[in-house]
Amino acid sequence: xxxxxxxxxxxxxxxxxxxxxxxxxxxxxxxxxxxxxxxxxxxxxxxxxxxxxxxxxxxxxxxxxxxxxxxxxxxxxxxxxxxxxxxxxxxxxxxxxxxxxxxxxxxxxxxxxxxxxxxxxxxxxxxxxxxxxxxxxxxxxxxxxxxxxxxxxxxxxxxxxxxxxxxxxxxxxxxxxxxxxxxxxxxxxxxxxxxxxxxxxxxxxxxxxxxxxxxxxxxxxxxxxxxxxxxxxxxxxxxxxxxxxxxxxxxxxxxxxxxxxxxxxxxxxxxxxxxxxxxxxxxxxxxxxxxxxxxxxxxxxxxxxxxxxxxxxxxxxxxxxxxxxxxxxxxxxxxxxxxxxxxxxxxxxxxxxxxxxxxxxxxxxxxxxxxxxxxxxxxxxxxxxxxxxxxxxxxxxxxxxxxxxxxxxxxxxxxxxxxxxxxxxxxxxxxxxxxxxxxxxxxxxxxxxxxxxxxxxxxxxxxxxxxxxxxxxxxxxxxxxxxxxxxxxxxxxxxxxxxxxxxxxxxxxxxxxxxxxxxxxxxxxxxxxxxxxxxxxxxxxxxxxxxxxxxxxxxxxxxxxxxxxxxxxxxxxxxxxxxxxxxxxxxxxxxxxxxxxxxxxxxxxxxxxxxxxxxxxxxxxxxxxxxxxxxx
Numbered sequence: 001x002x003x004x005x006x007x008x009x010x011x012x013x014x015x016x017x018x019x020x021x022x023x024x025x026x027x028x029x030x031x032x033x034x035x036x037x038x039x040x041x042x043x044x045x046x047x048x049x050x051x052x053x054x055x056x057x058x059x060x061x062x063x064x065x066x067x068x069x070x071x072x073x074x075x076x077x078x079x080x081x082x083x084x085x086x087x088x089x090x091x092x093x094x095x096x097x098x099x100x101x102x103x104x105x106x107x108x109x110x111x112x113x114x115x116x117x118x119x120x121x122x123x124x125x126x127x128x129x130x131x132x133x134x135x136x137x138x139x140x141x142x143x144x145x146x147x148x149x150x151x152x153x154x155x156x157x158x159x160x161x162x163x164x165x166x167x168x169x170x171x172x173x174x175x176x177x178x179x180x181x182x183x184x185x186x187x188x189x190x191x192x193x194x195x196x197x198x199x200x201x202x203x204x205x206x207x208x209x210x211x212x213x214x215x216x217x218x219x220x221x222x223x224x225x226x227x228x229x230x231x232x233x234x235x236x237x238x239x240x241x242x243x244x245x246x247x248x249x250x251x252x253x254x255x256x257x258x259x260x261x262x263x264x265x266x267x268x269x270x271x272x273x274x275x276x277x278x279x280x281x282x283x284x285x286x287x288x289x290x291x292x293x294x295x296x297x298x299x300x301x302x303x304x305x306x307x308x309x310x311x312x313x314x315x316x317x318x319x320x321x322x323x324x325x326x327x328x329x330x331x332x333x334x335x336x337x338x339x340x341x342x343x344x345x346x347x348x349x350x351x352x353x354x355x356x357x358x359x360x361x362x363x364x365x366x367x368x369x370x371x372x373x374x375x376x377x378x379x380x381x382x383x384x385x386x387x388x389x390x391x392x393x394x395x396x397x398x399x400x401x402x403x404x405x406x407x408x409x410x411x412x413x414x415x416x417x418x419x420x421x422x423x424x425x426x427x428x429x430x431x432x433x434x435x436x437x438x439x440x441x442x443x444x445x446x447x448x449x450x451x452x453x454x455x456x457x458x459x460x461x462x463x464x465x466x467x468x469x470x471x472x473x474x475x476x477x478x479x480x481x482x483x484x485x486x487x488x489x490x491x492x493x494x495x496x497x498x499x500x501x502x503x504x505x506x507x508x509x510x511x512x513x514x515x516x517x518x519x520x521x522x523x524x525x526x527x528x529x530x531x532x533x534x535x536x537x538x539x540x541x542x543x544x545x546x547x548x549x550x551x552x553x554x555x556x557x558x559x560x561x562x563x564x565x566x567x568x569x570x571x572x573x574x575x576x577x578x579x580x581x582x583x584x585x586x587x588x589x590x591x592x593x594x595x596x597x598x599x600x601x602x603x604x605x606x607x608x609x610x611x612x613x614x615x616x617x618x619x620x621x622x623x624x625x626x627x628x629x630x631x632x
Contacts, residue, residue: 001054001167004061009035011068018072018080025191026242029235032184033259036156036232037309038064040266043159044312047139054166061167094483095204101490102204102211106183108497108505113175113221116503116517117526117567120402123223124529124561126150128171131162132566136577142320144591145580146558151587152317152326156232156267157225169572174223181231182220185464186210188234192468193475195241196431201482202475208486209467212493213410215460218402218500225268230461232264233274237465240282244430249286251298257282258302262309269325273448274461277440281433320586327586336450337386346380347446350393354456355406357398368395389452400501400511403457409492413485414466417473431472438465502528523567530561533568536621541568543619544599547628553581553597553613560603581613600627 012034016027042060046052076082091099118128130150134140140159142151157177164173186207193206210216219227239257243249261279264271286295307314314324321327336343349371356367372393375382385391398406421427421435442462449458470489474482498505503525504512513528527533544552552569556562569576579595582588600612602625610617615627 001058001061002164002173004058004065005035005163005167008038008061008065008068011065011072014082015068015072015075017083018075023191023194023242024083025187025194026238028187029184029191029238029260030256032231033235033256033263036160036263037259039159039163040156040263040309043140043162047134047141047312050138052134052138052140052162052166054169057163057166061163091200091204092479092483094479095201098204098208098483098486098490101487102186102208105211105217105490105493105497106186109182109217109220110179112497112500112503112505112517113179114172116175116221117522118171118174118223118563119502119526119529120222120224121529121561122403124563125559126153126562127158127223127225128161128174128563129566130155131158131165131171131174132563132571132578134158134162135166135572142316142587142590143579144582144585144587146554146556146582146585147560147562148321148327148558148585148587149330152321152330154225154266154268154271155313156263157223157228161223165572175221178222178224178227179220181228182216184231185216185227185234185467188231188238189464189467189471192234192238192241193471195238195245196434196468196472197428198468198472198475201479202471202473204471205474205482205486205489206468206471208490209410209413209470210464212490213460213463213467214398214400214407214493214496215402215405215456216464217493217496218400218405219457219460221500221503222402224402224457226270226457226460227464229264229268229271229274230464232260232267233271233461234464235260236264236275237278240278241430241434241468243282244285247289249290249298254298254302255305258305259309261302262306265306266310266313270445270449270458271461273445274441274465277437277444281437285433320590334389334449336448339447342378342380343387344443344447345378346375346382346384347387347449347451348443349374350382350451351442351446351455351459352411353395354453354459355408355411357396357406357408359397361397364395364397368393371395387450389450389455392453393451394453400496400499402500403454405496406456407463409488410463410466410470413470413474413489414463417466417470420473421469427473431469435469438462438469441465526564526567530564533564534622534624536624537564537568539619539621540601540624540626543626543628544569547599549598549628550575550577551595551597551599552576552578553595553600554578555581555600555602555605555612557603565601598629601625602627 009031012031013027016030043052046056118124126147126149133143137143140155145151160177161174164176165171189206189210190203193203198206216227236257239253243253261275264275317326318324325331353367353371358364372382383391383393418435418439421431474485499508499512501512503517505516505518507514507516517525566578581600597613600615602612604623605625612627615629617625618628619626
């Protein structure tokens with residue numbers, strides 16, 4: 001049944017292809033925006049009826065596919081035609097090699113995404129845990145949990161996973177969402193580069209830059225949400241650069257710009273930093289070209305669409321946590337407490353340093369010492385708790401994980417391309433404007449968010465926004481230089497394709513888990529980031545199953561890998577019900593008082609606690625306890 005979703009997307013791409021035969025990529029991006037809107041609308045409306053079920057979603061996507069086919073047939077009957085197939089320009093043999101290697105890279109990432117289950121710690125803690133709860137509750141409404149991020153964080157990526165999870169009866173396709181975003185970023189980078197004036201080779205380099213970005217490769221086989229933010233951001237920027245290239249701003253540009261911006265913000269609030277500078281740039285250009293009245297007439301519907309996309313999620317957060325973007329504690333944790341020019345410089349330098357880790361401890365220590373010394377000379381603390389998440393600053397070796405990976409080679413070429421754009425008089429004003437807007441996103445991100453050692457994952461939208469710029473600039477260089485650059489950019493990402501720390505195709509002693517994913521079962525791969533399944537977990541699950549208990553209560557820590565319990569207990573299963581037992585938290589008010597567990601799994605419960613919810617302590621090992629009725 002997930003095939004219905006993908007067929008609907010293909011039908012929408014075909015429909016959008018009727019509108020502009022000049023560009024093969026923009027129909028893909030616009031169809032994706034419509035598809036994303038369908039996911040949001042269906043999820044929110046079905047949730048109101050508590051009907052996010054296999055039957056309801058199957059009917060919805062069947063209706064969407066039939067409607068799309070009818071729409072396409074209507075257009076074709078009324079004289080519109082599909083654009084004629086254009087044979088790709090031949091290019092040089094090296095161009096073809098680079099293109100083939102890029103395709104093979106994306107397919108290799110797809111293989112890993114489908115082979116390996118969800119295993120990133122954040123995914124186990126809240127990304128997939130919230131999906132399991134939603135599927136069980138048949139709704140994305142607030143539910144009681146001890147991990148409040150499951151309720152308050154932007155949900156779009158997980159909405160898409162939810163559809164696949166329910167329709168597939170499992171998480172086999174959960175990583176496909178990020179891979180589709182990765183593929184979309186590659187196409188969007190090539191499209192935007194073309195709108196900036198890049199020729200065929202420049203567009204190819206932009207695609208190669210995106211395909212070979214280490215963090216993009218790492219996230220594309222996971223359920224992290226930052227690459228999804230990057231994709232929607234690029235969809236928004238594609239509309240802006242398209243309007244500028246054709247010197248015509250139409251209602252369609254505003255419509256798809258609004259949809260993509262709304263979806264980016266719904267995915268993660270960090271999207272504000274990466275979208276806002278480009279919106280300001282676009283607004284200024286629109287004012288100059290169309291005047292205040294016409295710009296305002298289109299800006300108001302733009303705002304209405306962005307709000308509509310996020311409205312239900314914001315309302316739930318407002319009613320539960322007091323703010324649309326989540327709890328005040330969450331905002332205070334991630335937002336800088338002070339905003340000064342010094343903080344901006346400090347955070348920019350420290351954020352850039354996340355991409356400067358090397359295999360040499362001496363070099364890393366030297367870089368850290370230099371940055372710390374510069375802070376001291378400026379009268380600043382390199383670990384100022386007001387601007388530092390958890391008060392830690394470090395520079396380490398390249399950790400090949402989707403939450404710690406840096407992009408050193410790509411950062412070098414971004415710096416070169418940006419300098420070239422400003423110093424070369426032949427570069428157009430449009431390209432310089434794009435460069436300034438892209439740099440502004442990094443500055444805005446740095447001034448708004450605290451530095452954190454895991455922050456490189458949050459920067460992926462900036463790096464992918466820079467891909468079209470690098471492609472456009474490098475495409476102007478001598479052919480052999482630009483092709484060599486493309487090969488270097490692609491090769492820079494291959495270690496992350498073959499040897500990711502927790503899911504390597506080719507294991508590296510001391511850097512990855514010992515075994516290849518080719519020789520490990522799916523069940524084993526779930527646990528690679530938590531040290532494997534423990535005897536205590538096996539003992540608890542065995543006792544629950546022996547007691548034929550299907551109503552499970554959870555009392556875990558605030559950042560525990562909850563989803564692994566869903567996996568061990570056999571979810572999804574209509575007979576299984578898993579609920580948190582919490583009190584004093586914002587979401588506790590959503591608890592179902594009729595829920596009576598027959599087993600409670602507790603982490604770090606006090607030794608003297610002998611009963612929970614009337615259930616006696618049956619098993620204890622380490623910090624895990626099981627409260628369970630006697631076997632029937």
